[in-house]
Amino acid sequence: MSEMVTLTIDGIEVKAPAGSTVLEAAKSVGINIPTLCFLKDINEIGACRMCVVDVGARSLQAACVYPVSEGLKVITNSPKVREARRVTLELILSNHERKCLTCVRSENCELQRLAKDLNVGDIRFDGENKHYPLDDLSPSIVRDPNKCVLCRRCVSVCKYVQTVSAIETNERGFDTIVSSPFDMALKDTPCVNCGQCINVCPVGALREKDDTDKVWEAIANPELHVVVQTAPAVRVAIGEEFGLPIGTRCTGKMVAALKRLGFDKVFDTDTAADLTIMEEGTELIERIKNGGKLPLITSCSPGWIKFCEHNYPDLLDNLSTCKSPQNMFGAVIKSYYAEKMGIDPSKIFVVSVMPCTAKKFEVQRPELSSTGYPDVDVSITTRELARMIKEAGIDFNSLPDENFDDPMGEASGAGVIFGATGGVMEAALRTVVDVLTGKDNDNIEYKSVRGVEGVKVTEVQVPGGPTLRAAVAHGLGNARKLLEQVRNGEEQYHFIEIMACPGGCVNGGGQPIQPASVRNAIDIRAERAKAIYNEDEALTVRKSHKNPRMMKIYEEFLEKPGSHKAHDLLHTHYTARENYPEECSRL
Template sequence: MHHVDPNVDVNLKINNIPVTVKGGTTIVEAASKVGIKIPTLCHHPDLPVRATCRICVVEVKGQKRFKTACNTMVEEGNEIYTNTKAVREARKTILELILADHPMDCLKCIRNTNCELQDLANEYNIKEIPFTPTAEVLPIEANNPSIVRDMSKCIKCGRCVEACQAVQDVYAINTANRSHEFTITTAYGKDLSESTCTYCGQCIAVCPVGALYEKDDTGRVWEALDNKELHVVVQTAPAIRVALGEAFGMDPGSVTTGKMVAALRRLGFDKVFDTNFTADLTIIEEGNELLQRITEGGTLPMMTSCSPGWINYIEKFYPELLPNVSSCKSPQQMFGALAKTFYAEKSGISAANIFSVSIMPCTAKKYECTRPEMNSSGYQDVDVVLTTRELARMIEEAGINFNNLAEEEYDAPFGLSSGAAVIFGASGGVMEAALRTVYEVVTGEVLQDVEFTAVRGYTGIREAEVDLAGTKVRIAVTSSLKNAKTLMEQIKKGESNYHFIEIMACPGGCIGGGGQPFRATAAIKANRAAGVYEIDSSQELRQSHKNPSITEIYEQFLEKPLGHKSHELLHTHYTPRKI
């Protein structure tokens, strides 16, 4: 019988190299300890193991058949061989079988040079495919603002299914059919727009090939930039600056704010603004909304509204809890509304001639900006949303040497922001930012330590209690929709005693968004989060209410938090959309 004790040492040999690991270690993990790489394809370290592509087969002495290294745990005395003729031949055959069913139009594929299948074909020296080509040309599904599905490129590894089900508990897509018709699909093959899909894009983030990608809007942005009539402004979300560098070979978590600003100017944007400014604004509005709900007996717990994947989720799955969601628009949409009102007025440019672009780590943001209610300026407030990946592609296409750019500063009036704003990019950041402000507003005292580390992190549901001048405020923070579901069920059952809950649709928050550079893992996301906190801690200004630009905009334009103008421009409503 097979028992796995993580406290017991297991001694084995891999390719005759002795190695000692803890019980419960897989062959892939044990091999990497001694510098042996075993190829994987359907396996992703953050997802449940499927063991279906079979590319990771190895020989285990005494076993008639190969073992898959991704899921097989090492046992005492194992003698494992990863590089025998039999293993190499089987892997190559498996790869050839996959490729025989793949269109192999790599040059025009979105994942060209960044494709896990292409990498393997290269590593295994594939020169010709001995099998009959079976790849079918299937229609590309792009009937929604966010996600494109090109199933002719799908290798049926199922990672997207795990992301949609095991991570997000959304079940918009699943396997269906069998044998060669085996596929990944929505129910009854409907468009994603008619499914439970929240456009979070986590399926894209884990796809090893070019079967899933964001709806490419770079063409529309180029067109706007080339149009002399238009004044093109851009905003950048907090999580972009710590991930964009990956697309140019930098280490995950590298802070590239200044280079990014410079690159955007070189692309031709007339003004480069920061979403962080409206993140600070969100804190003022949302903080006041929370206090109002607590003091005036409003619906509690109040829940954050920055994450459009999360908003899509609650509208589809828990519409009865929509009154709990803060009426604050997301920072992106607050920015959009202000760009075509306040900024238009201030700069004397007609809103009709302002083209507003936002760079987001997110595919759901592409949908958010098309919501019919997001037109407080009288126009679509945000015209186009680009993901981090799309921005990287534009920078490449423009021939900008990103790594060598000198750092530049954001433009006024939406350029100044606090450290509280940048941490919006990581799970727990909105909560921490809110506490930094609410505490001082309520108690009138100066907060000695602005860091609320209890709410930071990647996994599970984090909770804390904060004493606000005698009122104990209970808070919870989580990311991923599966965790959100747990909290929603608590509320439905009347078992939730929180006042304020922060929810981000993507694991880890926006640093792990569906629009971020490919090949992210939990470890890479942790680096990105570290980058965000590094920016925060290096800043003098770390509280939203202390941002002088925020004070100014209330004085010049908005008048007061939750006031009439705020209500018009910065707040929104939601629509039940039970599927």
């Protein structure tokens, strides 16, 4: 317990821990000081001046970084403070491209909210409006500097949380712009398409590449058999887009909505996650038995894969050769399912709904087309699916629960927990321990790999077998820490799970955007993960190898995990990537 100090805020006596800020102390007594650039643990730089308060000093101070002290007297609501905040906000608005009606962030925009909260009627200043070109060359992320308020949250998350540093604050004064070096298009930088920048952007300056039109077109095309698959993290977050509390499980409603949108079949990516476990588990056991390259590192997260290709080319052989569940699913649909249903694979259109923007890049990888057709045709985010549901006039909250279609609609709890950090590891351990011991073990919850700690290490003693050393990292900064230890030989593991996004897919770059006011107060990663684990517990089958549907795919088609056919369809390879290629697009 840290030392407490007593201060007064607007005449109210407040006790607050020494070292905390005026912003936090005010919040504890029900005073919401407006903020814009502040995002807890990510961007605490006191740059935007929206949160100024009077502490009796010569000038007003930024509450988000001003520490509390014994006897401090703070005024948060006086004509001087209100006018200062209003002028600051008007200046920010003066050169903001105010095309709010058609902005993707309308009604979920922190700037719009501030203008309303601060009762800004007229904007007294007419700023110099620059017209920067849009960077929409990336398959995942669109950058619109005309809407940027220079809060630097995206720069911080990219540089410090993800240690990618694809964007920076460049130039100065009125020319200041957040961009890639030398005005390169984001696609030609080490950007891994994780989309964390989108999730922290308070306005519409960063957004996903909208692919909903491609999906509508496919659905409307009578020639095509359109199949949709949904990742585990989507069902525990999509409700937020319709006003439901964070962590509401909406699996049944989501399936019902997808059916109403007109998809021919609504399938579950989790079935393919079970396939992934069979293939990856087999790969792990083989590598351990045959002295293969260890540690084996998971390959489900496309942001992580691109990061590895850029930064750890020496570890590419450690990556599991397994495709991600998304792409395993697509390959199975265009082979097994096509054969079973008697549909020409060229007439099958696979849409994936993912919590992820990097999946948009992944589906375009030329190597991911084992059947001669792209495994997946279009990948949309949770947010885009919500937009389609709204556009179609579907009243999401009043939908009845419906079930996924056969034969790719049944998954185990292991497939479900892929959506949270530690989930792939836990799912793999449930199967690997059973296979190694030849028994159906009851102890299936590996809680030491759950939770939001950056790097989690666990040892599993296989009865009568080896002790497996495993590590889990989420967020690429944490992955870097872990991999440096592996590279230097400081730590040795059999198996490592890495997910690019902090918290795993539940906090992916394609998930519903929660404003700073929510993110500063609760850990959305933990809330959504809770729903994932509840879904797992509610299922009777919780181990991948016990999923009857998936085992049938092996029986009828793939033969056995790691078979020649499985390798052709379900495995891939990786290539080292240059950080800034000579040939690049400039904006």
